[in-house]
Amino acid sequence: MSDPVTALGGAEAQAGIAQVSEAALQGMVTLRVDLSVAAVKKAVKAVTGMAVPDAGRIAAKDDFTLCWMSPDELLILCSYDAAEATVSALTEAAGKAHMLAVNVSDARASFAVRGPHARDVMAKLCPVDLATDRFGPGMFRRTRLAQVAAAVWMPDDDSFRLICFRSQARYVWDLLNVAAQEGSEVNHFLTKG
Known part of the structure; x- marks a missing residue:
């Protein structure tokens, strides 16, 4: 019997407006x-x-x-x-x-999106109202992530976790990294000081 592995081998991307990573086996x-x-x-x-x-x-x-x-x-x-x-x-x-x-x-893959622009990244991809007073820690949504089904939640104010089908892991990884690419900040959710 083979050892279990994640869909993308624990992929991580640090560059850009948010950290994107494949979560460990869950x-x-x-x-x-x-x-x-x-x-x-x-x-x-x-x-x-x-x-x-x-x-x-x-x-x-x-x-x-x-x-x-x-x-x-x-x-x-x-x-x-x-x-x-x-x-x-x-x-x-x-x-x-x-x-x-x-x-x-x-049958599933799991990802994390972290950082002060995590809401920007997710809002580009999900038809969910991600305003801080509408979605936060403790809330859970089944939704779409571009063209695929996903479930999302926030472990804390600056991070998201999401689950998708394992067969769609590469597509979701690519979506998240394009949405998090350098210079793509929307700054819609950052607190005005």
């Missing part, structure tokens, strides 16, 4: 289920230590991050090595509740 479990079912809420809490987040929100604690994808989908981020165990634990904890838990870690 465990990702898709949970498809009616998130309002009490047994499901209890199972998620038992396995991750957290309640299912509200619509459009993300929550993190210890080794888990919960991303609200839709009323019937939750993306659970964990360490890469813990993804299979997380699927098993959720399935066991949910008992007879009708649900699907799948390890999708190897």
Whole structure:
């Protein structure tokens, strides 16, 4: 069996208006289920230590991050090595509740965009209102990144994380680097002093 690797081998770009990097391997479990079912809420809490987040929100604690994808989908981020165990634990904890838990870690790629112009970079590519009073840490969106589906959130005020399909990793990498190229600042989101 081969060793797992990221889609682009940990690519990083420091030049330009923002730092763009491929994130390390990330465990990702898709949970498809009616998130309002009490047994499901209890199972998620038992396995991750957290309640299912509200619509459009993300929550993190210890080794888990919960991303609200839709009323019937939750993306659970964990360490890469813990993804299979997380699927098993959720399935066991949910008992007879009708649900699907799948390890999708190897089907996705993850990127980070950091720096004071990170919002400029992302706003060029996503049809999301990224004004500081409209999108910030704790919020989560499924959206488009140019021509592909993506999910985005902000770990802090100057950085974004995003997930896309692994087969689209090179395209997303190229998009991010063009949007972050030197001299492409828009300065729309920088605080006026």
